[in-house]
Amino acid sequence: xxxxxxxxxxxxxxxxxxxxxxxxxxxxxxxxxxxxxxxxxxxxxxxxxxxxxxxxxxxxxxxxxxxxxxxxxxxxxxxxxxxxxxxxxxxxxxxxxxxxxxxxxxxxxxxxxxxxxxxxxxxxxxxxxxxxxxxxxxxxxxxxxxxxxxxxxxxxxxxxxxxxxxxxxxxxxxxxxxxxxxxxxxxxxxxxxxxxxxxxxxxxxxxxxxxxxxxxxxxxxxxxxxxxxxxxxxxxxxxxxxxxxxxxxxxxxxxxxxxxxxxxxxxxxxxxxxxxxxxxxxxxxxxxxxxxxxxxxxxxxxxxxxxxxxxxxxxxxxxxxxxxxx
Numbered sequence: 001x002x003x004x005x006x007x008x009x010x011x012x013x014x015x016x017x018x019x020x021x022x023x024x025x026x027x028x029x030x031x032x033x034x035x036x037x038x039x040x041x042x043x044x045x046x047x048x049x050x051x052x053x054x055x056x057x058x059x060x061x062x063x064x065x066x067x068x069x070x071x072x073x074x075x076x077x078x079x080x081x082x083x084x085x086x087x088x089x090x091x092x093x094x095x096x097x098x099x100x101x102x103x104x105x106x107x108x109x110x111x112x113x114x115x116x117x118x119x120x121x122x123x124x125x126x127x128x129x130x131x132x133x134x135x136x137x138x139x140x141x142x143x144x145x146x147x148x149x150x151x152x153x154x155x156x157x158x159x160x161x162x163x164x165x166x167x168x169x170x171x172x173x174x175x176x177x178x179x180x181x182x183x184x185x186x187x188x189x190x191x192x193x194x195x196x197x198x199x200x201x202x203x204x205x206x207x208x209x210x211x212x213x214x215x216x217x218x219x220x221x222x223x224x225x226x227x228x229x230x231x232x233x234x235x236x237x238x239x240x241x242x243x244x245x246x247x248x249x250x251x252x253x254x255x256x257x258x259x260x261x262x263x264x265x266x267x268x269x270x271x272x273x274x275x276x277x278x279x280x281x282x283x284x285x286x287x288x289x290x291x292x293x294x295x296x297x298x299x300x301x302x303x304x305x306x307x308x309x310x311x312x313x314x315x316x317x318x319x320x321x322x323x324x325x326x
Contacts, residue, residue, distance in 0.1 A: 016150040016158070023146035023159040024166055030143050031170065038124045038140045039174055042073060045122070047094030049075040052083065054108050056157040057100040057164065064098070064168030071172050072181035080108035088115055096122045102144070102160045104132020113137055126167060128160055142167055201287040206323045207304045207313030208234070215240050215311060218247055218271030222258075225250055225270050234316050236301045239274040244310050246303055248274030280305045283312055287325045290315060 042049055049068055053061030061077055068075035078087050091097065097116055101109050104127035113134070116123055125138035128145035135141040144167050150158035175181075214232035216225050218239050228237045229250070239248035250270060258265055258273055265273070281290055281302050290302055294317055304313030 019148055019150040020159045020162050023148075023163050026147065027144065027163045027167065034140055034142055035170070038142055038171065039178070041096060041122050041124060041140060042171070042175055043178060045094070045096040047074070047092055047096070049073055049098055050091050050095050051075060051077045051098045051100065052080045052109060052112075053077075053100035054080050054106045056161050057102060057106070060161050060164045060168065061098075061100045063165065064100075064172070067169065067172045068175070071176040072179045073172065073175050080106070080112060083108075083112045088112060091116070091119065091121060093119050093121060096124065098124045098126070099134060099138070100126045100164060101132075101134050102128045102157060102164070104129040104134040106134070109134060126164055128163075201323055201325055203281060203283050203285050203287055203290060203304055203313070203315070206287050206290075206319050206325070207283070207315045208232075208319070209313050213311065213314045214238060215244075216270055217241070218269060218274070220270045222265050222268060222270070222273060225273075226255075229255075232314075234301050234314055236314075236316075237270075238278075238303050238311050238314065239270050240311055246278065246280060246305060246309065246311050247271065248276045249278035249303060250274045251299075251301070278303060280309070282306070287320060287323060291317075291320050291325055294320075 049065070051061040051065040051068075052058075058077075058079060065075045065077040076090070078090055083091075099109050104125070110133055113123070117137075123138045124140045124142065125134045126142045126144045127135045128143070129135060130141060130143050130145070144160065144163045146159040146163050148154065149156065149160060212232060214228050214234050214237035216228050216237055216239060218241060220228075220239075225237050229235070229252075236249055236251040236254075238246055239250060241247055248271070250273060254273065254275055262268065262273075279293060279297055279299065279302065281293060281304055283304050283306055293302065294300060301314065301316035303311055304315065306312050
């Protein structure tokens with residue numbers, strides 16, 4: 001086994017980055033009219049964007065199709081070899097085909113072009129050869145050529161597959177923006193796991209309600225507030241008026257500061273000891289927004305109110321952790 005210094009190993013890694021970054025810079029400069037035309041065709045498509053590709057182009061195509069599908073553009077991948085043996089029936093006249101081939105001469109892809117044309121399906125291609133058969137027979141061609149591969153042998157698809165993937169991402173994200181696709185839309189196609197929980201769970205799904213809400217009137221004593229905080233276990237209590245509207249909050253932090261600063265704390269009401277104008281969150285907000293507020297303001301709990309600013313719930317960071325939001 002050849003022995004290489006650490007510097008040599010790092011240098012080899014850097015070379016790959018340099019080659020691929022140079023390829024992406026060239027690719028960026030080619031974003032122009034063909035890209036606009038491709039986006040317009042996809043926006044007009046009433047069916048699915050059907051992605052096809054062979055070998056490494058197929059692997060990249062699968063990812064591009066998945067990205068399109070999860071960002072508001074219905075899409076699926078069809079293996080060109082299987083398309084000639086029945087899977088071509090998955091493509092309908094309302095669809096659009098995105099064909100990927102670095103050489104533009106992949107036999108399995110070219111074989112199905114006549115059928116695609118006969119159906120009147122629009123064809124967008126991504127190739128590294130603008131004069132190739134696939135490119136010249138497409139309605140729109142996106143040039144994904146690179147000056148060199150990162151592979152020193154010039155054989156393994158490296159920079160070219162990276163360029164293809166980035167072009168696919170550019171298409172998907174541009175379509176997302178133009179469609180007005182929101183994070184709530186995104187969540188609908190990602191309901192499982194932590195991502196779905198972060199985006200789909202609302203405040204009402206995680207907040208504590210009813211008797212579990214820690215609250216006392218502004219006229220309450222310091223002792224009454226401590227009992228309420230201890231029983232409810234949220235590390236704070238809301239201070240409310242007779243209409244249950246929040247006038248303040250008293251937290252564990254407030255408790256420490258109060259004990260350090262006031263000698264006769266028992267003589268004060270909670271209206272005097274509480275922090276006024278606490279940070280509140282509306283009950284129709286998403287749970288992830290509560291996590292963002294807590295992080296931004298370095299707090300561990302929140303009071304939840306309705307449109308009338310009436311207290312209807314409370315939650316802390318542990319509730320969000322249990323729900324998988326953070």
